[in-house]
Amino acid sequence: MKLIIEFLTTLWDLTMEMAPYLLLGFLIAGLLNGVFSKDWLQRKMGKPGLGSSVKAALLGIPLPLCSCGVIPTGVSFYKQGASKGATSSFLISTPQTGVDSILVTYSLMGWAFAIVRPIIAFVTGVLGGIWADQGEQTAQNTTTAPTCSDCDDDDVQPTAQQHWFDRIFRYAFLTFLQDISRWLVLGLVLATLITMFVPEALFTEYLSRPWLNMLIVLAASIPLYVCATASVPIAAALLLKGVSPGAALVFLMAGPATNVATLTVLWQTIGKRTTIKYLASIMIGAVGFGLLIDYALPTSWFTYFTPEQTGAHGHHILPHWLMIGSGIILVYLILQAEIVKFLPKKTKQMENSKTTTTYAIEGMTCNHCVANVDKNLKAIDGVDQVAVDLQKGEAKVDGQAEASKIKEVVESIGYTFKGEK
DSSP states (O other): OHHHHHHHHHHHHHHHHHHHHHHHHHHHHHHHHSOOOOOHHHHHHOOOOOHHHHHHHHHHSHHHHHHHHHHHHHHHHHTTTOHHHHHHHHHHHHHHHHHHHHHHHHHHHHHHHHHHHHHEEEHHHHHHHHHHTTTTHHHTTTOOOOOOOSSSSGTTTTTTOOOOHHHIIIIIIIIHHHHHHHHHHHHHHHHHHHHHHGGGGGTTTTTOHHHHHHHHHHHHHHTTTTOHHHHHHHHHHHHHHHHHHHHHHHHHHHHOOOOOOHHHHHHHHOOOOOOOHHHHHHHHHHHHHHHHHHHHHHGGGGGGOOOOOTTHHHHHHHHHHHHHHHHHHHHHHHHHHHHHSSSSSHHHHTTOOOHHHHHEEEEEOSHHHHOOOOOOOOHHHEEEEEEETTTEEEEEEEEEEOOHHHHHHHHHOHHHHHHHE
């Protein structure tokens, strides 16, 4: 019982710490959806290559989003039409730094760390984006399976017809949240288990070997949650305990840029290969720049900082009331997103109709896929109503359209038609 109470307490504490940034990330995802059209994003960042990765990194560096807050923004970025390279560049560069964390870094750790953080975030983001683009064109040419970025968001939130509130807030906190809620919960649970069972001494156990200390810090940082601003006092405290400046930089990079919740959601949404490249880019960049600082740059640049506040745990930078309120709101939104999945969707009238047929469709993975199928089926002559169910993998079609035409349309947009249920 004691272990269960400790688990629930740790889970709630972690949820409170992550919630403000997650909610901010969802809001930015909604604004991205409501303000920037899919066509605009595809023109600016939809093509694989250096240009898209550079633009995405420059867009992400000043945003105050940590590795959990960047989840909804980055995934929405991808679903709106950004290439995998641009998405990876955004996901890598954004959580490493931000306007707020740069100022805190300068105040606690000096000018050198404050300068190198955004530079390193930019370089690793761009290089990681270029790497993520490698092989994507070939993969696109050899498969017809749709990705979330292939789905047409206009049917979910048509910018010309839908109210601005629905385009931004309903999309951010309901439609979009439905796609990642379960993976987010799984990530939070795994992060809680790691927080409970990974000893804090792991950071400082091997201080006599800088390179080994760097690897230990990297291994401990990757699964744990800490935001870019909160990582600063912790990194400064590590310096006080004797870790090298390079190892402290590894924590400043890998701590904010990764955690179990981030990796779990990205694995499901943007693909296994891209997630592996994303993680590898951060690991290689963190160790590479850490070695550069330890062995090529003057140590004096990176050992001048103000230690007075380093003992304060970074997770308490935000007001406690804001963390509690955000945690309650996040739990409510996740529960709402899960409940909505099981509510019947305009099928009562259709079930009473003698012209309604249910078809099994495979390959739908998110609400954007649902919107894609719904939109194309409604465009068929003779179709009066359509209700697509993601959980059941089916579409109820009311009207006089022939099954062969339904099959043709479903397969033309990349899904698998399995016939009548």
